[in-house]
Amino acid sequence: MKVFVINLEKYVARKNHAxxxxxxxxxxxxxxxxxxxxxxxxxxxxxxxxxxxSAGLTESEIGCALSHLGVYQRIIKDNIDVALILEDDVQFDHYSSNVISYLKEHIPQQPTVYLLSEVRKYMRGGKNIPHSEHELVSVSQAALAHAYIINLAAAKKMHAFMHPVWLEADRWTFLIECGVVNIKAVIPAVGHLSKLSHESTIWHCEAELERKKIVREQRRIAVSKIRKNRAMNIKLKNALWRIFIRPFFEVKQS
Incomplete structure (x- = not known):
């Protein structure tokens, strides 16, 4: 399995860590x-x-999205069946090796992403991963893009859907709602954020922190427009899911 670590060249310590x-x-x-x-x-x-x-996306978020899209483009160009994509603030635990080894051998042909990071909400009744205490579950809500496995079919779909940039690299929940790819996650997570993640490379200075509130409001308006512009069948599908499925099967991750 091909492994990519996304890293800004000037962040040598983060590269070495990853x-x-x-x-x-x-x-x-x-x-x-x-x-x-x-x-x-x-x-x-x-x-x-x-x-x-793309309104409300900061320059750093645009760069992050372009970087992930660049990896997808590389996967497509080189016809890579399955890849592990990491950001340079990832932290593995001692369960990671066995879980990743299993997942790379059991990823389906249809467009699929396996999140190794923590997710906000997921569905009960996942599939047990052999020789571990982990499950592979269907995701309802998730953010973070510092550790995930993706197959070639998903890379093609996501590159086509997200280019040119109009979504954050980790807007997984919206990708789920639109049915772009099948997204599952490992519970408990095996790809964590290291202490390096506390040193944000997006809100990296006082000037950007000061404009964060304004930018986030711009983004809220843009996301509202994005959701409004979804196809009617997607809106209906998600409404039915919220009414009839989510109340009974969804749980929050601890």
């Missing part, structure tokens, strides 16, 4: 040079994003 994490569980990883959205010109950002639906 490579060590992979080495500790027997994985050989390739560094994928991330795109620093803060270094892009206004014209470059305009060329790479949706003119309306």
């Amino acid at each position: 490579l060590a994490q992979c080495q500790n569980i027997g994985l050989s990883a390739e560094i994928f040079n991330a795109i620093d959205g803060r270094s892009l010109s206004p014209q470059q950002i305009a060329d790479k994003t949706h003119p309306e639906l």
Whole structure:
């Protein structure tokens, strides 16, 4: 299985951390040079994003999304059947190796993503992963994109759906709602965030923190527009799911 670590070239300590994490569980990883959205010109950002639906995304979030899309493009170009995509603040535990080994051998042909990170909500009644205390469950709500397995079919679907950039790289819940890919997660998680994640590379300075509230309001308005523009059959499907399925099968992750 191909392993990609997304890393901004200037963050050497984060790169070394992620490579060590992979080495500790027997994985050989390739560094994928991330795109620093803060270094892009206004014209470059305009060329790479949706003119309306990307409103409220920061330059760093755009760079993050472009970096993940770049990995998908590489998977498609090289015809890679299955890949593990990591960000450089990932932290594995001692269960990770066995779980990842199992998942890479049991990913279906249809577009599928396996989240190794914690998720917000998932469905009861998952599939037990052999020789572990973990389950593979269907996801209802999730964010975070620092550790996930993706197959070639999913990379194709997600690249087509998310390019040019109009969604955050980890907008998993919306991808689920739109039925773009099948998203499952490992419970309990085996791909955690390290202490390095506390040093945000998105809200990285006081000036950006000050504009966070304004930007998030812009994003809320854009996401509302995105949801409003969904096809009627998708809206109906999600309404029926919320009414008849979620109250009985959904649980929050502890």
